[in-house]
Amino acid sequence: MTTAPAREPAQRKGRPRDERIDTEITSAALEELSEGGFERFTVEAVAARAGVAKTTVYRRFPTREDLVLGALLRLNDDLPAPPPPGPVRERLIAVLQAVRSRATNSSRGRLLMQSVGEGLHSPELAEMVHARVLAPRRQVLRDVIADGIASGELRSDLDPDALIPVLVGPMFYLGAWKCVASAPKVSVEAIVDTVLVGLLPLRP
Amino acid sequence: MTTAPAREPAQRKGRPRDERIDTEITSAALEELSEGGFERFTVEAVAARAGVAKTTVYRRFPTREDLVLGALLRLNDDLPAPPPPGPVRERLIAVLQAVRSRATNSSRGRLLMQSVGEGLHSPELAEMVHARVLAPRRQVLRDVIADGIASGELRSDLDPDALIPVLVGPMFYLGAWKCVASAPKVSVEAIVDTVLVGLLPLRP
Amino acid sequence: MTTAPAREPAQRKGRPRDERIDTEITSAALEELSEGGFERFTVEAVAARAGVAKTTVYRRFPTREDLVLGALLRLNDDLPAPPPPGPVRERLIAVLQAVRSRATNSSRGRLLMQSVGEGLHSPELAEMVHARVLAPRRQVLRDVIADGIASGELRSDLDPDALIPVLVGPMFYLGAWKCVASAPKVSVEAIVDTVLVGLLPLRP
Amino acid sequence: MTTAPAREPAQRKGRPRDERIDTEITSAALEELSEGGFERFTVEAVAARAGVAKTTVYRRFPTREDLVLGALLRLNDDLPAPPPPGPVRERLIAVLQAVRSRATNSSRGRLLMQSVGEGLHSPELAEMVHARVLAPRRQVLRDVIADGIASGELRSDLDPDALIPVLVGPMFYLGAWKCVASAPKVSVEAIVDTVLVGLLPLRP
């Protein structure tokens, strides 16, 4: 199963594929996914939205799942920019604020979160999302942490791999509370400060 | 426990509904959801598995969504037991280990995680899951935190509402890494210790 | 299978059936049949129209077919009156005109015709319709023929059994042409005159 | 001047319909109708019998009624042959005997009769049956009558439109008596002779 159209060897034979159609299809698929979620996602709707025959979609993405993968790759189109230099606390807040804001407000952010959940029933999807979509985003945070350790603002014995879940996990958790009335409101600052200081009583 | 429409007022008119069928339907639905996820979830399969006519399902759950809600309520059938007394660190690890283990291993745990993602496109689902399924589980953690504060093991100025995302969020994040080869392996102990101590350098 | 509720032996025990309900059910059934034909005929609609529970219908008419039979019997409520005395030609025209007019205009007449067709797939229905509904109507025509033979207006060697199909059959045939644009218009008088005179050239 | 006619092959766009499937569907539908009548007629059974998906049926016949019409057209597959030359009485008997025999014995004949009755509640069905199915059959009889008039065997002032109901109507009437025990048995010969001679006493 190819998750994206790959035809390296120069030019085969016959009529070449229209590359604009590739992007039109994945764009349409991404919009459909963002609007209706995985359940309402329909190959026919994608083809219609892209103004393309169903065959043309299936030629590139043999199955619905492949089309989903192809669409999700387009989430990398707008990667967040790294935060400006400054105190590590502010930089962490900026990064996580962006994560949280996207997850709460933009349909693409919600889609990304939903993809993580969906991946639990589709290892292939999970692998792809984590390796191709989430990894680049993690790197931004990893850099901020490394900078903080280098500047002495953070403990030097920290393991970034253990730290990323601690920082990003709460954002996912809060994102899932979107528009849930019964959920308490917690600010990103409160989270970051809690993590920075730790839970143990301060030693005098 | 009846997951579907309660009809308190004595006995209305007509033949009363067979309550055993209620549970058989929701059980079947829960199993179907656990095994195949939301996408492959089919009312007909639920009816067949419950040994019941399709109409009997639709009488209780007018739409597929309603049936999903009814099934997810059954997740409360096996709430985790509170951890035994002991040092707060060990109790936290025990609670979170259970969350992580369930999320990783049991099909119901995966289903619960997926429901959170699915809720992003269905406010009704989100509200229900958070209020009826997640709330009771949060309470266990909240109690452990309260005990820790009372015993002086934790800082007394902690806000549990800010703390719960910090502790539970990472579990969700790790749970989503299940069977993702490219994901780093992080132990629950490492997470808890990181959170307990905090990120700032220790003041001498 | 009882085609009508018959409980002769005085009064058994328990609450007696409400006889008004019998007629309300058959009336409702007859109207439903007249309006929608056999295909759209629904026990539930009959019960609703009669303002009665489905059980109450099924107690009297164990099956849909029985209900149809019970309803068709009500067609005998308005039997045509015998024609006034006069020349046999005018009397025949009057009788057949009534048959044709009913079959063309009234919904009950159409229903009766349709019942004949339906009887081809349901011997029980056919037997009932012919013995209970059509027989009384045939008798009117039979009397007119007998009077005509007695008065010398008709040939004395006529077999009424062969004659009735010759006279009534065309009415059915014409009735079936109702609102069929491509069908030629033929008057009842023309039919009767054709039959009276015969097809052979007049012998000098 | 009319617009230029488009080329007939015109092979529109997309994959053309498999014409064999058309006939398989209508054949299956005709058999189902013949066996079970209109009431038991089921689109699903037709699809199953034709070995075809339900959607394939609905693509051609958007509704059950349309499928019925399509099936009834197939009744024209076996039109009766005109009778051999001979005396007009024998030719009439032959034609009508065939009508009666078919109506009594063959399932298709019964179906045709039932369609006439059904047409009373469906103008479209009535129009189709009369124009496309019955018209060709009437023509055979009309020819025999015309031959009889030409040869002087029949009165020259006969109106075939008035005559056809007189001859065919009784066949329908007798056909409806099939397997009705209480119905008198009348032969086709008796009918024809009665019509030929007429009802009035012979003038000396």
Next chain:
DNA sequence: GAATAACCGAGACGGTACGTCTAGTCTTGTG
């Protein structure tokens, strides 16, 4: 004056078919 037995309204229940929709494959014709 109960006790009994059948009636009646209401609706649950297992089925079957409806007509619609989508997935994924295939078969045309055209560029």
Next chain:
DNA sequence: CACAAGACTAGACGTACCGTCTCGGTTATTC
């Protein structure tokens, strides 16, 4: 070859009736 268009199989969707059943409550006759 690519592409548009649409036929095709397969199967789930949610609805409507069928005929059966189980309730609560209502009459009449019988003991």
